[in-house]
Amino acid sequence: MFAIVDCNNFYCSCERVFKPALAKRPVIVLSNNDGCAISRSEEAKSLGIAMAAPAFMMRDLIEKHDVAVFSSNYTLYGDMSSRIMETLYSFVPKIELYSIDEAFLDLQEMGHSDLLRLGFSIRKTIGKNIGIPVSIGIGATKTLAKMANRYAKKNYREAAVFWAANSVLTDEMLSATPVGEIWGIGNQHALHLSRSGFKTAADFVHAPEDWVRKNFSVVGLRLLYELRGVPSIPWEETKPARQNICTSRSFGSRLAEKTSIAEAMANYAAACAAKLRTDKTCCRSLQVFIQTNPHKTEESQYLRSINIDLDRASNHSGEIIKAALRGLDIIFKPGYRYMKCGVTAIDLVPESSVQASCFDGADHLKSRLVMQTVDRINKSLGKEIVRSAVQGFERSYRLKAEHLSPRYTTRMSDILKIQI
Amino acid sequence: MELLYYETPVAAGFPSPALDYLEERIDLSRELIRHPLSTFIVECTGDSMMGAFIPPKARLLVDRSLNPVNGNIVVAVLNGEFTVKFIRKNDHTCWLVPANSKYPEIKISAEMDMQVWGVVTHIITDTEDLRKCMR
Numbered sequence: 001m002f003a004i005v006d007c008n009n010f011y012c013s014c015e016r017v018f019k020p021a022l023a024k025r026p027v028i029v030l031s032n033n034d035g036c037a038i039s040r041s042e043e044a045k046s047l048g049i050a051m052a053a054p055a056f057m058m059r060d061l062i063e064k065h066d067v068a069v070f071s072s073n074y075t076l077y078g079d080m081s082s083r084i085m086e087t088l089y090s091f092v093p094k095i096e097l098y099s100i101d102e103a104f105l106d107l108q109e110m111g112h113s114d115l116l117r118l119g120f121s122i123r124k125t126i127g128k129n130i131g132i133p134v135s136i137g138i139g140a141t142k143t144l145a146k147m148a149n150r151y152a153k154k155n156y157r158e159a160a161v162f163w164a165a166n167s168v169l170t171d172e173m174l175s176a177t178p179v180g181e182i183w184g185i186g187n188q189h190a191l192h193l194s195r196s197g198f199k200t201a202a203d204f205v206h207a208p209e210d211w212v213r214k215n216f217s218v219v220g221l222r223l224l225y226e227l228r229g230v231p232s233i234p235w236e237e238t239k240p241a242r243q244n245i246c247t248s249r250s251f252g253s254r255l256a257e258k259t260s261i262a263e264a265m266a267n268y269a270a271a272c273a274a275k276l277r278t279d280k281t282c283c284r285s286l287q288v289f290i291q292t293n294p295h296k297t298e299e300s301q302y303l304r305s306i307n308i309d310l311d312r313a314s315n316h317s318g319e320i321i322k323a324a325l326r327g328l329d330i331i332f333k334p335g336y337r338y339m340k341c342g343v344t345a346i347d348l349v350p351e352s353s354v355q356a357s358c359f360d361g362a363d364h365l366k367s368r369l370v371m372q373t374v375d376r377i378n379k380s381l382g383k384e385i386v387r388s389a390v391q392g393f394e395r396s397y398r399l400k401a402e403h404l405s406p407r408y409t410t411r412m413s414d415i416l417k418i419q420i
Numbered sequence: 421m422e423l424l425y426y427e428t429p430v431a432a433g434f435p436s437p438a439l440d441y442l443e444e445r446i447d448l449s450r451e452l453i454r455h456p457l458s459t460f461i462v463e464c465t466g467d468s469m470m471g472a473f474i475p476p477k478a479r480l481l482v483d484r485s486l487n488p489v490n491g492n493i494v495v496a497v498l499n500g501e502f503t504v505k506f507i508r509k510n511d512h513t514c515w516l517v518p519a520n521s522k523y524p525e526i527k528i529s530a531e532m533d534m535q536v537w538g539v540v541t542h543i544i545t546d547t548e549d550l551r552k553c554m555r
Contacts, residue, residue, distance in 0.1 A: 021500035129458035420504040
């Protein structure tokens with residue numbers, strides 16, 4: 001049996017832990033740059049605020065119903081997430097971190113007989129210890145667990161745990177699941193299925209295998225097996241190493257000045273280098289790009305990217321920034337209002353097997369020590385306390401985050417203040 | 421061909437006699453925080469808990485995983501607002517009790533919305549601030 005633990009409206013729930021006055025108020029969290037709603041409390045959902053609804057279109061609704069609005073505070077959500085995931089390890093040794101707010105648990109090895117009770121216990125512990133409500137689905141496969149979780153949310157809101165423990169319960173659950181709601185089914189396939197007379201997941205379970213393979217390839221067949229209770233999706237405890245690392249972001253407002261764009265580019269390059277160091281990889285090549293806003297059709301458009309090869313694979317902030325700015329020098333053209341730039345590290349190699357270059361007299365031991373020290377300082381004193389001068393302080397490119405909550409759990413200056 | 425090379429220098433010389441006896445230096449946060457996953461740090465302002473040696477600006481370690489028992493100092497949420505008080509309870513009633521005679525005890529009635537957010541396990545304050553509690 002597998003379980004999925006899913007944090008309810010995770011970002012909103014994180015904000016509520018530190019602002020209990022919001023317990024019954026509608027809450028939304030906005031995407032990067034305060035663009036659109038990416039997490040909504042139940043109250044916000046029932047007001048009719050849609051997922052990905054642009055913030056400026058909701059202004060009246062927000063004012064009228066006193067909706068609490070937050071910019072996304074990924075530092076906080078990341079820490080709350082890791083507290084939850086680590087807590088899950090105290091219940092089950094095999095866990096697959098599926099996303100920031102979801103994890104699959106492999107319940108096969110454990111001697112638990114009453115999985116429903118285990119589910120309740122997990123829900124109670126996470127709710128009490130960390131303050132985040134979770135819902136849990138349990139089933140014979142990952143897909144059935146996913147479906148059980150959906151069913152729990154819809155029909156057992158209070159308990160928030162559903163175990164498709166036998167064929168009767170599994171059938172009850174699948175009969176209540178329209179084909180479009182099956183985990184991992186695309187819109188096209190859902191449409192195709194319903195046109196062929198399959199209304200619910202329970203109908204689909206009885207589809208002939210040959211027909212499924214012919215119409216939906218092996219992916220569809222795998223789904224069919226999963227719904228029939230035969231595990232067919234591999235278990236991925238550790239995510240495969242990244243093939244490339246991209247850091248790019250839209251600017252808070254459009255930029256024309258090269259110096260501002262260079263500052264942004266340097267910061268993205270530095271972030272990229274830091275990610276490489278975390279992964280213990282180096283890159284041999286960088287792809288650098290800038291672009292205008294394609295939605296502003298009345299403005300002249302420009303988009304260009306270029307690959308810059310490094311002399312020697314590197315994850316050194318200074319070298320990555322230098323290469324990124326060399327790229328920008330080549331592709332930047334004055335006279336446009338740019339919306340976005342970015343850096344992608346490609347052609348990655350493990351840090352331990354970097355090829356030395358014959359014509360390279362640099363002291364790599366020293367520079368590696370410098371980077372390690374910088375990482376250590378920044379980790380304990382705050383992000384980018386130590387950085388290259390080109391990264392600047394101006395940050396005119398900075399994203400809008402006007403409703404950002406404090407980083408309650410990672411910064412001493414931001415901890416919860418209580419008037420007693 | 422990929423060549424591995426070593427960047428770490430090898431130091432030679434007389435080895436320290438303490439080498440076999442080295443231990444990790446004491447890590448206070450490990451000593452003070454029994455349940456790091458459910459422990460949060462908060463900062464107080466106000467004087468209602470001076471008698472319990474919680475001066476303004478004190479930092480509290482709050483463990484959410486503990487069940488509050490009679491006499492614990494707790495972070496409570498009372499009608500949506502945070503507070504820090506002693507909790508006193510019997511079979512029928514529960515009170516939030518300040519440690520300063522200037523403030524009244526709060527008897528929790530049925531229409532109040534009170535939840536314990538976590539149990540205070542440690543008070544961190546410097547001795548200068550602490551002197552305010554001694555007056």
